[in-house]
Amino acid sequence: MAFEDAASYLARAAWRPAVQGPLAEIWESDAESSLRVMVPKVESAPDYPRMMRGLTQELARIEGRSPDQVREDMARQFLDITKLRAVSEGEIDDTIPLQAGIALFDSAKRLVTASAASTLMRQGNFGRNMPKRAIRHARQVRLGHTMHGSYIIPIISRARSSDVQSDSDGLDDQPKLNLAVEEARFDRRVATTMAHALDVLEQMAVTRDRLPSTADVHDAVAEGVSRELCDAVSQVLMTGQVDSYDIRFQWAPAATPPRLLTDRSVFPKEAVRVVGEIASTLRSSERIEEQVIFGIVTSCSALLNEGNGRVVVQASIGGRVRTVKFDLDWPVFGLASRYMAERRPVFVRGILHMPSGRQATMDVSAFGPDPSTMTLDEVLEPPEIAVALREDADGAEGAAGA
16 A cells, blocks of 8 residues: 555545654644554555554544455545446355356456447447557456455556646646656546446436437447447346346545546346347447547637637547647637636547648547546536537537547
């Protein structure tokens, strides 16, 4: 467990550093100044593990909880945990049939891979064209120990990035993309894509009182739904050995949670037919690829007598910082100007053109703030903001539908 995990936990629990040193810090409680704990800082020190155990034991005593509970909460300060749960009634608690268990673990890999792919581009059926970065990401994500509660496996990903880009070129305070920050955000963006896509899939396959039309299915692609995501869900239900499959998202306490997302999607066994039909529709659909880029707005300029504005975004594309130019209608252009002033991360979805040796451009179908980050004022904005974006930007789906 790192020092920053402990410091984040204490700060969120209304403690503050009273004495700071190179080897350790003394923190005191805001509620009672006589309560003090020592927090070790040098992780390479031989006594660091022992001192950290002492810290968790002391906090457990103060909070009236077990040391294991405190240690778990402290360790996940910068971790998003996606809990995959297969419910199966059996004679032994916290178990499922072997075949269902194999399907659940394979589903975890497929969910991560499909969500990573849809974070990079929106496509109904990736097939053999799965982005290499999505495959690499699935290999890097960690699984935790199985947990109590029927049968649960946790997918663990990092969420350590800041919400605001703060780099500038040092001359005119021009915002400049920090590639390291962008790369660190990918884990959280994948989890956000997964949560939103599963919510959309649940609405089509479970919540609605009608079967989804072909148009509904095609529209869902823009929301991150793919044939591969559907297969990841249906393969667990198709075993016939589970009553339901649900995915719950537990966002890192120390990182701003994604915006406008539900934290759980549930698929009862009866949904397997509809999920399978959606997958079949996507498998045979015409292939339309829309790239999704994330970055910061670096320039906004009005076009005279045009009714739209020119926007330039710096984005991480293929592990490199690239500049992409595109036009937006006035209502959305106004938001782009605001996000540039605030240095808010943004997403852009559409057809990306990257001719060799020339300026990259994009035919935009959606633009808005990065849905994996948010600020308090964005949460408090009226829902009409998102509706206006969808109506005024030739189908752009705005902040809520990245």
